[in-house]
Amino acid sequence: MNNTLLKLAAGTTLALGSIMISATATAQKVDPAVQAVMDRSFREQGIAKLDRIQQDEIQALCSDEKFRDSPEGKKKAEALQAAALAAIKPPSDGKYLGNWATGEKIAQSGRGATWTDSLKTVNGGGCYNCHQVSKQEISHGTIGPSLLGYGKTRGNSDVILTYTWNRISNSKAYNACSNMPRMQHFNLLTEQQIKDVMALLLDPASPVNQ
Ligand code: HEC
Incomplete structure (x- = not known):
């Protein structure tokens, strides 16, 4: 990371x-x-x-x-x-899920916001630095819980969609001292990027849910 x-x-x-x-x-x-x-x-x-x-x-x-x-x-x-x-701002068009394949790239990338980046650098989410996300990627951190099977075990109800969106946007909304970066609060990820990692976790076709 x-x-x-x-x-x-x-x-x-x-x-x-x-x-x-x-x-x-x-x-x-x-x-x-x-x-x-x-x-x-x-x-x-x-x-x-x-x-x-x-x-x-x-x-x-x-x-x-x-x-x-x-x-x-x-x-x-x-x-x-x-x-x-x-x-926390909900998605402006009410749609929570983007593209899981793009989400996987965002989850893999820890790029962005360092002194070697510019304001134009596209930030990553660095999700793998702390979470197991898919079985394919064996190099992952363990600071956060494994997200394997996230959508499969929880489903796609409105409650889960909102909770997951909020967690990614600002984890401190649920746990003041959470160690998870506040992706929306610090503008680390754009709205579209959050939708894409949402799809990675919740889309039934995503490797997370196989
Ligand atoms: C620096 C470590 C770190 C990074 C990076 C990180 N997380 Fe987390 N995440 C955590 C921790 C720790 C928790 C446990 C909850 C807490 O902190 O309150 C968590 C919790 C979660 C949860 C809630 C899980 C549950 O079972 O309720 C989701 C969903 C999640 N993270 C998704 C992501 C996604 C998607 C990314 C990348 C965009 C990401 N995280 C990046 C550390 C991290």
Whole structure:
């Protein structure tokens, strides 16, 4: 997986050597000494700008383990999940499924959004970096659950279509500290690309469901 996808996925703790950032979810203040190390340790290159080392509210919550596991932190997580869910855009034409063969290529590709890419680079989804998706591809990661037989076991009901669309668009809508990159939230995949990986998971003809 490329570094950016990994970083975008890292909603948990951003670690630099032995130094960890712990921001309270309410104030989100970073220790100035830590911030200084962060500022010195990264530089901009190409399309990769320094705003990438700023955590958003949900990442900051997940980085602060003590607060995250407190009753107040759990309430905050629920509120942030609800906000993430409400912000997901459904497909503009109401059609959830694209082309599974294109989806397979997107799932294989971890390209995009790195300093060696340009704004014109077509991003991949890097799904295989974390998931088993088909039997044919034996090189896959295990950070996420296996998606083999995804459509075969779940079917194509409206509930499954919406859930799968939302999961791919913003996994943090269901689990604030999910390690899955927020594909729609960060514009990592276009609407058509999300439709194509949807078809990869749900089309009965897709290798996922054989
Ligand atoms: C950095 C790792 C990572 C990447 C890349 C990734 N995922 Fe995930 N995914 C996860 C994890 C971890 C979960 C488990 C749920 C959670 O985090 O809450 C998950 C959950 C899911 C689920 C829900 C599964 C279920 O049984 O409910 C779907 C569907 C899914 N991913 C699809 C995809 C697709 C499609 C792609 C590529 C576009 C992708 N994922 C890329 C880590 C990843």
